[in-house]
Amino acid sequence: GRILMASAASMGTLTSMTLVTSCIDEEQTRKQDKGTQKIVVVGGGTAGIGVAAMLRNEGMRNVTVIEPSSVHYYQPLWTLVGGGIKSNKSSVKPMKEIIPKGTNWAQKRVSTFTPDKNKVTLDDGTSIDYDYLVVAAGIQSNWDKVPGVLDGLKKEGSGVASVYDYTYSEKTWKEFQLVKDKLNSTMIFTMPPTVIKCAGAPQKIMWLLEDTLRSLGLRDRASIQFWVPGGSMFGVKHYAEKLEALRKERGVIAMFRRELISLDVDKKVATFKNLDTNQMVQQNYDLIHVVPHMCAPDFIRDSKLANKDGWVDVDKHTMQSTKYQNVFGLGDCTSTPNSKTAAAITSQAPVVVHNIIRSIESNKPLDGKYNGYASCPLIVARNRVILAEFGYDGKLMETFSRETGQFPLNMFGTEGAIQQRFFFFLKEQLFPLVYWKMWVHGRWYGTKGPFKPDVRDKDATQGK
Secondary structure (H helix, E strand, C coil), rough: HHCCCCCCHHHHHHHHHHHHHHHHHHHHHHHHHHHHCCCEEEEHHHHHHHHHHHHCCCCCEEEEEEEECCEEHHHHHHHHHCCCCCCCCCCCHHHHCCCCCCCCCECCCEEEEEHCCCEECCCCEEECCCCCCECCCCEEEEECCCHHHHHHHCCCCCEEECHHHHHHHHHHHHHHHHHCCCCCEEEEEEECCCCCCCCCHHHHHHHHHHHHHHHCCCCHHHEEEECCCCCCCCHHHHHHHHHHHHHHCCEEEEEEEEEEEEECCCCCEEEEEEECCCCCEEEEEEEECCCCCCEECCCHHHCCCCCCCEEEECCCCCCCCCCCEEEECHHEEEEECCCHHHHHHHHHHHHHHHHHHHHHHHHCCEEEECCCEEEEEEEECCCCCEEEEHHHHHCCCCCCCCCCCCCCCHHCCCCCCHHHHHHHHHHCCCCHHHHCCCCCHHHCCCCCCCCCCCCCCHHHHCCC
């Protein structure tokens, strides 16, 4: 009897040891898989570079970035370039210096996606296979949608300007210099009817140039006008009210529900449509700031990854494709209903990286959650910013607010001249610095700074 009991105990011990060894082997296999998985990132802009760098930092050894451009831009600086505060040279670096070390760079354009075969075909006919695909291809600017816009932008002294392009941002300041002294000048600032990246930029440049005129003692010479398709100054009520009060205080004329239809560059006449009556109205200008119509890139719109509107169809929290489990998206090309800003990307990237790793290492549901955070530093003067921060459905998520911020940053507050000057310092000095020094190396996490955030859904981790 004792012999049988001893044998049974030995068998139990061996079985337990086998199970433990099996679990250890499985865990080691998964960790090995994490490093060897082929991950392809489409896009070498803010989103693509940031997520590729973070993946490398997490031990991913086989990361390929597909990006045709030879240069990389820090686009948020272009508003300051248009306002004569920064040089556009500080907004650009060679792509070869930005591509994360240890990644493969395919300097090609994507022609088609074949997600059923885990394959991306490039414009030269070659293809790249993947285990995981991250689509971060940005947004497409359609400059030719409004007749006259491109001609005006290419013509010096035309009065047509835009901060939505590296070259044109510098032209904005030059065009302003030509008309700032003119008596009874008209300066118009417009927006398109489409979704755009950084929806605050069209009025940031307006406030910058308005304040410049004021500081030069020339404000009473110009009529500053804001012609936009929307019905208010901003998409989030809290900030729309602040900007509306500022508009009235600063004497800016607002023409809501107006869409720019065409420009007569030689006569300097803009044609707008009243979206409520469908009537056309013409308006003379000396300076007009234009924003291109935007949409998802064509190669995404024509693919199986897209929703009916052309965006990469992803779950708005996990950033995983709704159609393919090994496909993720982030940045301006996705269907997530957040404001399309660089700040949004800094919150999305850690979620994408976390969920890819979780997908590789376990069979459990994805628990990384993006809450819709976006930020728009609304420049309202040459040294002041209203720092707009919000999530899905316009929910306020202000880092420095006593109501929504976390200690100790929430002690600083958001209202007042000191706060607005500090926020301008962040926009002008700190954000560009951390972008080039930390973000492109995968070491910056937006509101969390250099500290890697816990992006797990709190409800999921608590079993709710």
